[in-house]
Amino acid sequence: MQDLLNAYRQEAQAGLFEAKALPFAVYHDREIAELETNKVFRCDWNFACAEQALADAGSYYAFDLAGEAVVIIRGQDKQLRAMSNNCRHRGTPLLDEGFGEVGNNISCPYHAWTYDDKGNFKGAPMPGQVTLDKQAHCLPQFRLESWQGLLFINLDSQAQPLSERFSGIEEYIAVYQPERFNSYGGGEVEHWRANWKVVMENALESYHIFKVHKETLEPVTPTKLAYYVAGSAAWTITGGKLVDDVGTLTKWLRGKYPRAYDHYQLIFLPPSLVMILDYDSLSWLHVLPDGPETCVIRSGTIFPESLFKEDQASQAFTRAFFREDKKICERVQKGMHSKIGKGGKLVEMERSVVDFHQYLAAMLFAAETDDFYEDENAALFLGEE
Known part of the structure; x- marks a missing residue:
């Protein structure tokens, strides 16, 4: 095991020009997971x-x-709170997973212990001569913060504030005015037979688009028009040129607008959120591990209600390239069980994958990481052209 940990650290902390694929075993080893x-x-x-x-x-x-059952509730007082979803009696999950609605009270489906929507314990039926301390049986609370309309949870009460964690991103995304995005559309929950890192690496780089998504994404966001914007182990932004098939008249009617609107950003917020941002919407792919070789995939979009229209054609398009990604990720996972296979060098278009690996090196091994890097392409989004 120690040899695998040493190899994991060595490859994960490498800089761009030395970086290689991670040791295959870290994609299926139970202790690593x-x-x-x-x-x-x-x-x-x-x-x-x-x-x-x-x-x-x-x-x-x-x-x-x-491994923690978590629930976020919008209380009757309109406040958002994150708390344990396990009953304080014998640990039964209180509310079903996914989105739902709850009234003023939450009742355990096992013995009907009851809590209010703030997590306060209200009582239990038929306690007999046993006295139940209400304060001692409240639901544990978790740290919950919002960034750009997205909610984040931290199980570690001592972690740095969210604003510090993602400090610096706002200046790159401000051109798209994401504060306009006031509507939400959710995707289906999917289960992929691949380690969560395989899926993250695939989502982070555009190097595979010309091959895996030849008929879907490549005609719209060509691999050769993708580029690095800025980032480090803390977060990464890459971008790309959108192929413009709009007619001359429509362009004229648009009038003058920032050139950035003809581009998209791919934003990586470690550990497992990848977002696509353009003028019309902010869409995401969220990955959570579900064992060493499976993961849960969740997707969604926020957008200005007046602009975004997700018709059947666009939904079919999204499903198509998701199927392509799932197929290739599950194929990669099979290769991770090779005993003699070793990964090769990463190319420059995989710089975002290097950032991800260095994030893992920092979190797992307290390794030093490369300094923040900003490419000349960042000027497009900073209004410095």
């Missing part, structure tokens, strides 16, 4: 859902995070 759960997902800010998905009082979102 447990290490990542404890030192990554239990210690950093994890994406949960969009605020817009919990707009109404009583709405909730429940999910599993690193």
Whole structure:
């Protein structure tokens, strides 16, 4: 095991021009999966859902995070809170996973212990002569913060504030005015037979688009028009030129607008959120591990209600390239069981993957990482052209 840990650290902390693929065994080893759960997902800010998905009082979102049953509830007082979704009696999950609605009270489906929507214990039926201390049986609370309309949870009460964690990103995305995005559309929950890192690496780089997505993404966001913007182990932004098939008249009617609107950004917020941002919407792919060789995939979009129209054609397009990604990720996972195979050098278009690996090196091994890097392409989004 120690040899694998040493190899993991060595490859993960390498800079761009020395970086190689990670040792194959880290994509299926059970002890590595447990290490990542404890030192990554239990210690950093994890994406949960969009605020817009919990707009109404009583709405909730429940999910599993690193073995903890978590629920975010919009209380009757309109406040959002994150708390344990396990009953304080014998640990039964209180609310079903996914999105739902709850009234003023939450009743355990096992013995009907009851809590209010703030997590306060209200009582239990038929306690007999036993006295139940209400304060001692409240639901544990978790840190919950919002960034750009997205909700993040941290199980570590000592972690740095979310604003510090993602400090610096705002100046690059401001040109798209994401504060306009007031509506929400959710995707289906999917289960892929691949280690979560395989899926993240695939989502982070555009190097594979010309081959894997030849008929879907490549005609719209060609591999050769993708580029690095800025980033480090803390977060990464890459971008690309959108192929413009709009007619001359439509262009004239548009009038003058920032050249950045003809481009998109791919934003990586470690450990496991990748977002596509353009003028019309902010869409995401969120990955959570579900064992060493499986993961849960969640997607969604926020957008200005007046602009974004997701018709059947666009939904079919999204499903198509998701199927392509799932197929290739599950194929890669099979290759990770080779005993003699070794990964090769990463190319420059995989710089974002290098950032991801260095994030893992920092979280798992307290390794030093490269300094923040800003490419000349960043000028497009900073209004410096």
